[in-house]
Amino acid sequence: MFLQERIGKQIIRSSQYRIGRDSIDPDSLRSLVKNHDFKVLGEISNQYEGIAPSDSRMHPYYALAEELNIPIAIHMGSGLPGHFYFEPKMTPLLSNPLELEPIIRKFPKLRISVMHYGEPFIDELIAMMGNFPQIYADIGGIQVYYPREYFYEYHLKKLVSAGFGKHIMFGSDMILFPELLGRAIEVINEAPFLSMEQKEDIFYNNAARFLNLDAK
Template structure:
């Protein structure tokens, strides 16, 4: 009798497990169809577009796979964009009007609301053309952007800017904790607006574009002095500080107010690498409630489509995890309404 009972229980549990695994497998095969918040796109201006369009290959690490320093890197880079070596490059628009048209199509297609970073006037122009699919964000870099703390207050209180970022001081070799940034952090904390700070790789060979960029300053540990001095400040780590995944996990565990923005890294690296060594590791560490979707779209709107697919097709993400990454986590971070459960 005990043998029969044991077999019955084993069969019952096996059936439950099988049904549960079947449900999870089915759920992961479903296409995400909910709203998306893109935490990371850029504004553009008329002069950025010419009839001479540029082709962008994905993943970005494939554009230049080797380089001999006897050659001119910038010349090679430009040649790769004018004559891309992949079968399906994304071509830049030939005009600002075409850029707005293509970007609007992508935002509507994927039901995206996008945090849009750039010079205030350029962001305002895009907002006036695209409307509420744009959340205004003010870019900032020491020595480049002529924005005082008083003008930041005006942008927030009168012009509807809701984020300070992308803060891109890393490109000048300036650490996040540089004392010159403290007045801006203080204003952001006082006005209760989040900051979005660049920590991560630039383009391949970015040293040749902006020699001040140093990968060392990508380390999320660089944020610790800021958090301790401004504990009420909401911080989004753009590009999640790649490739410092273990340091990111440590910081996010110790400082649960930190959020991480994927920031286009899903199309920067080959998909298999991004899945196994970046996204899966962050999710497995229990950080799935603070990972936010982002594309880092600059002047190639169709990157959005490719970036959405990488997350939607991740074989290890449940639909609930996709809900969180695509929308809920950013909505919570930005103090917007989360999706109905």
């Protein structure tokens, strides 16, 4: 309660979900959205259990998110080095954004944030963004995971050059290493190929559009 009073509406409420770990059912999620101002379903972290995004057990949740017009955020990324050894069901195979196509075909109005932008499947992400404009990408800490030159040239610059600068959202993912947050911000601020407008889009404007926030 004290934290809520301090931050006001600066933090948006969302609900995490993972099959086999979390017991929240669709009716309970509906209550959170209707009565407690939850605005996002995510992080959906089924990848850690080796469960594909299109698993039919998720369909009631996707249907509800589409009905209530709340976006979802799905973990899709290769994970930490050696992830297999402490979460053996985690698989980078499920990082491929093409895995999202069956969901969108069944729930065509669903807004999806690809957390960690499904790296390293950049071409696949571009293909999905080109076909489905409701897909956005959250860079979520990967900007400090790879060497900066590599991230610039083969990931961020490629997405922007392909015309999807309006669909990239800043993310920090600095739960364990909050001291890296400053570096994560610098990576975007110091990108020589980004205009000021493009940086503003990544830091705020794109997320405001995706989350239906007041752009002001």
